[in-house]
Structures are given as structure tokens and as C-alpha cells.
Amino acid sequence: MSFFPRSTGALLILLFISLFSNPATCQLQSANTGFISAVISEKGLVFVKDFLVEQAIRSLTSLRLPDIEKSVKIPLIGGVHLAASNIMLDNIDVSSSTIRPSDTGIQIVASGASASLSLKWNYTYSTWFLIPVEVSDNGSAFVQVEGLEVRLTTRVDNQNGNLVLNVTQCVCHVEDIKIILDGTATWLYQGFVIAFENRIRSTMENSIMKKIRDGTGKLDSLLQALPKQIDVGDIAAFNVTFVDDPVVKNSSIEFDVDGLFVPSPKALVGNYLQKQSHSSISSVYCGDSFNMLGISVEEAVFDSASLVLLEQGLFHWIVDKVPNQSLLNTASWKFIIPQLFRKYPNDEMLLNISLPSAPVIKISQKGFVAMIFSEMIVEVLDGDDTIPVACISLGFTVSGAAEISFNKLVGRAGLNDFSLSLKWSKIGNFKMFLIQGVIRVLLNTVVMPYINIHLHKGFPIPVLHGLTLQNARIITTNSTMVLCSDVAFINSSNIT
Structure with missing residues (x-):
């Protein structure tokens, strides 16, 4: 098996596009409010x-x-x-x-x-x-x-x-x-x-x-005839049900949609999170003057995407191939965890990684930060047996930014920091600081490049046929991301 299952690319993109659109312990709750607001300005x-x-x-x-x-x-x-x-x-x-x-x-x-x-x-x-x-x-x-x-x-x-x-x-x-x-x-x-x-x-x-x-x-x-949900592969559906009547003011109109992700193909039975704060028209502000369109997305959209992935059991990976394959052999660990090499000399290894809780994503003026908590079980391949030998709790933070490129939402992310702790071990205690270097190499050479490949590919932003975004940009504020853009016809003679 490779580092990520086939569907992981879609999962990473799903998490990232939830930008465009807290700890995941909430239950299904009904909330008659919208988490995404779109404002059409006077222009x-x-x-x-x-x-x-x-x-x-x-x-x-x-x-x-x-x-x-x-x-x-x-x-x-x-x-x-x-x-x-x-x-x-x-x-x-x-x-x-x-x-x-x-x-x-x-x-x-x-x-x-x-x-x-x-x-x-x-x-x-x-x-x-x-x-x-x-x-x-x-x-x-x-x-x-x-x-x-x-x-x-x-x-x-x-x-x-x-x-x-x-x-x-x-x-x-x-x-x-x-x-x-x-x-x-x-x-x-x-x-x-x-x-x-x-x-x-x-x-x-x-x-x-x-x-x-x-x-x-x-x-x-x-x-x-507009759909009430947009399927994202076979993983989730994006709830685009309109919430409340449009708000009409002297120079603008605001539309609110639910904006949360739900498991697919389940019916839209309710929202995942109670709304903490609701964006108003004043929050969909695009600088000194309004663009034609402003769309604000609250952090709760992130939360719903994370919850869907967690409930679908998709935060689980088996790492058996890395760029430096020698890292997955006990021989590379003989000076870091000597008892592991002594008990299982020159045996191949697997890293069984899972997330016990959904990532926590925060939006600020500098971009977004994702706090991810995972458990990594080190498994040794001893003959035909796969033997779990230790479990390490791993927490790390990733920061990044989003931008618009050719009607796509693209981004980049980088590793900020991480921490380790030993949860349990069958080979005795060992010092966490000794393996920090190996974990950092895995994160920087395997995890982050793979994430950035998919973020660079981007996610197409739904745009009406015949239209394209123009002068689009993304502004982040505390807990909200705003897409500001004009629109233009690709070929107005084809619009009917």
C-alpha cells in the first residue's frame, strides 16, 4: 500500500475547499441559519x-x-x-x-x-x-x-x-x-x-x-431548479440550501446558504454545528470599494467538512512507502530505539496513522491554521505477522493561505510545529526527543509535499456557465474568509 489511499487527494481538497465555503465533538443539531453569505453589490x-x-x-x-x-x-x-x-x-x-x-x-x-x-x-x-x-x-x-x-x-x-x-x-x-x-x-x-x-x-x-x-x-x-446540494465525489455533499429570505438594501442584496458538508448520499437532515456568530453584510467587505460579488465563509464550514471525514472513517492511513524507504526498517532506528532493533533486527515497518478527532481549523488575518492530533502506531513485519510495538501521540500545526487562480481555489501550506508523546509501548520506554528528527523528516518530505500537490491543483469554484471570475482575491479576517471578485462573460454572444 502507498502512503495515502486513493481517495485521500479528494479528502485533502475537501478540507481545503471548506475554506471557501473547534474540536469536532458536537452532535447533529438543527440550526436555521446560514454559514455562507453572498452579497451582490451595487456594481x-x-x-x-x-x-x-x-x-x-x-x-x-x-x-x-x-x-x-x-x-x-x-x-x-x-x-x-x-x-x-x-x-x-x-x-x-x-x-x-x-x-x-x-x-x-x-x-x-x-x-x-x-x-x-x-x-x-x-x-x-x-x-x-x-x-x-x-x-x-x-x-x-x-x-x-x-x-x-x-x-x-x-x-x-x-x-x-x-x-x-x-x-x-x-x-x-x-x-x-x-x-x-x-x-x-x-x-x-x-x-x-x-x-x-x-x-x-x-x-x-x-x-x-x-x-x-x-x-x-x-x-x-x-x-x-438550482440544486440543494452539490456532491463532492462519493464522500460528502455540500448543502447549498438557501436560508431565510434575501436581504435587500439600497445598494446590495445578500443571500445566505446553509453551507455545511454532510455525508453523501445521506439526506440533508440538519446542520452539524450550532452557529456561534453570523456574518452580516458589513462583514462581506472587499476593501475600499465593493467588487461585484462578495462571499464570506465561516469557520463552521471547516468544522462540518472535518466531521464528515471523521464520521466516514477516512482519517486513517497506512504508511509503507516513503521517499527514503530505509526509514521503514528497524536498522535505521537502532541508535534511536535500540531495543526495537535488538528485538526485531532488520525487519520492515509500517506506520499506522489515524486521527482520533477532526482537525481544528482557525481563520485569521494571516490566513488559516490547522491543528491536527493523530496517533501513530509503529508496526513491525515479522514474517507473516504484523506486530504493533508502540503508539505515539503526534500533534502538529499547519499554516497556509488561499488564493484564486483561473476560477480555481488554490493554496499552499507549511509545517509550523509538532509535539510527540509516548502513549504506550511493548518494547519499553524511549525518549521522544530522539525520534523527533525522523518524524520531522517524514512530515516535511512526505506529508507536506503531498498536501501541497493537491492544494496546488485547486478546486473549481462553481461559476455559472459562460461566466468567469475577474480580479478575484481572498481576504481573511478573524473566523471568516471572504472571496471578492468581479465577473465577466467568456463570450456574451453565447449567453441566452
Whole structure:
């Protein structure tokens, strides 16, 4: 067997990504609160607004409005049946748009917009010349719309852990319409304007509002389809259930999620730890100015990851291969533990390492520190027998830092200090300071390099398809880690 089992890489990454997301003696408890908070700042809201307005324009362009028919009386002509068909919204130009979050909801206003429509017209009427004769004609028309304004107000509520988007107001108003008919007589132009100006106005307003409501309905479906948990291999699941309603302020919106890890594939039956302190919007602060997005992760996320690994029995390793293989032979220990060599001369050895408790991870302004307590049983291979000869309690601390690289959370770690004590021995007592050098070599040449290999590979940060993080950085404070980032489109033409 090698130093780490196959799943250890995933375990180390799981522990590390819990950064992004105290002693492990707590039992399963229910806590209706979130351990990860995400804040979309004013800058981020403007980004979202611009995207939604752009998508609305795309969906409205080439929109076909319902046909219109009407009979009118025109002087000297009499009763005329008019019809407008193939009414197409060809273009919309939005000069300004705003987003206004408040306690009553989030309002997006597009104002001062103009639009152009094209349509086909036809008319029929009867006249008498000895006998009744039906007169008809058809052609095309152009409609210029000015002063178009759309107001959309929505609320985002939490419903059983899912986000629900409710439209509380959708208003569309057209200020002015100018109709130009191609190749027509004055009498038809006036009659057409009288018959259809208000109808085109109302039809356009109603069609735009319906299209926008349909779009928000699709967005609501996407929000409700968001998963409540994300599987991390076959080891654990990340609970991303939304907690409480979003907090809407004048220039930001905060979303809280549970954020704890649970064993997979168990159901999300509750949280592991009672919340000690809860981050507020003020804690998700990214320096002198807000980035588009700020995500704060509390230490409790670490605790849950550690507990999952401990409960799954995955804090256990058999060390039988090391870079300096001679260290796993009693001959290398004859001057350190003479009685071991005398009793088992030139026998191969194994190190059976397990963690009786989960690592304790603390976050500070300097980064993170992990305190790990383990037990190492020295086993000798004597023929076909594996004989445990001594158990050493080993405690060590590891410090490190995290950073963002190409949409991945990566990091580095280094050994700070360690301590040894003899728990029991079948070969008599021996001095711990004599073996400190060997243990330090094992930690620095085997354990820490292996951990750093996996930390360097990193863990992909969940980002919506088509988006990428930009100017991302990580800030650590007391008990909290904050990811601050802007987002950008990889290729906006592919976003739908």
C-alpha cells in the first residue's frame, strides 16, 4: 500500500475547499441559519441589470404582435374595413436603464427608449357604379415609437430552501407613435392613424409586458431548479440550501446558504454545528470599494467538512512507502530505539496513522491554521505477522493561505510545529526527543509535499456557465474568509 489511499487527494481538497465555503465533538443539531453569505453589490446589480436588459431586447426584437382589424367610417368614402398584419417589432434602442433595490422589491426601469415596427396593411370597401364594386388595396407601413418606458418590480423569496421570483409590477408605457404608410392617399393615412394608433400602442405595450413576464417565469424556473446540494465525489455533499429570505438594501442584496458538508448520499437532515456568530453584510467587505460579488465563509464550514471525514472513517492511513524507504526498517532506528532493533533486527515497518478527532481549523488575518492530533502506531513485519510495538501521540500545526487562480481555489501550506508523546509501548520506554528528527523528516518530505500537490491543483469554484471570475482575491479576517471578485462573460454572444 502507498502512503495515502486513493481517495485521500479528494479528502485533502475537501478540507481545503471548506475554506471557501473547534474540536469536532458536537452532535447533529438543527440550526436555521446560514454559514455562507453572498452579497451582490451595487456594481454587481448593474452588471445583472445590463445583462437582463440586453436579453430582454434580444427576445423582443423580431417579436410579432397580434394582427389588428377594424371598420371605420371615412368621409366621402363610407365604411372601410382596415387590417394591420405581420406587425413586427424590428428594433429597440434603450437610452438608459436603472436598478433600484428596496424593501419592497427590486425594480428595473428602462426609460427613454425608442422602437421601430413594420407591418402590412390592407383595406376593402364597397362603392356603387351602376352596380356595387368592392375596392381593395394593400401595402406596407413603418411605425416609429418614442418615449418607451418599461418598469419591472420583482421580489425574491425563500420557499423551502429554494429562491422564488415573484413579479409584483410590470408596466409598459408608450408616449408617442408615428405611422408612415407607403404610397397611400391622404384619406387612407388619416383613417389608418385614427383607427390604429391607440390599438398599436396598447397591443405593443401588452405584448412587451407578456414577453417580459414569460421571461421572468423562465428565470423563476431556473432559480427553483438550482440544486440543494452539490456532491463532492462519493464522500460528502455540500448543502447549498438557501436560508431565510434575501436581504435587500439600497445598494446590495445578500443571500445566505446553509453551507455545511454532510455525508453523501445521506439526506440533508440538519446542520452539524450550532452557529456561534453570523456574518452580516458589513462583514462581506472587499476593501475600499465593493467588487461585484462578495462571499464570506465561516469557520463552521471547516468544522462540518472535518466531521464528515471523521464520521466516514477516512482519517486513517497506512504508511509503507516513503521517499527514503530505509526509514521503514528497524536498522535505521537502532541508535534511536535500540531495543526495537535488538528485538526485531532488520525487519520492515509500517506506520499506522489515524486521527482520533477532526482537525481544528482557525481563520485569521494571516490566513488559516490547522491543528491536527493523530496517533501513530509503529508496526513491525515479522514474517507473516504484523506486530504493533508502540503508539505515539503526534500533534502538529499547519499554516497556509488561499488564493484564486483561473476560477480555481488554490493554496499552499507549511509545517509550523509538532509535539510527540509516548502513549504506550511493548518494547519499553524511549525518549521522544530522539525520534523527533525522523518524524520531522517524514512530515516535511512526505506529508507536506503531498498536501501541497493537491492544494496546488485547486478546486473549481462553481461559476455559472459562460461566466468567469475577474480580479478575484481572498481576504481573511478573524473566523471568516471572504472571496471578492468581479465577473465577466467568456463570450456574451453565447449567453441566452
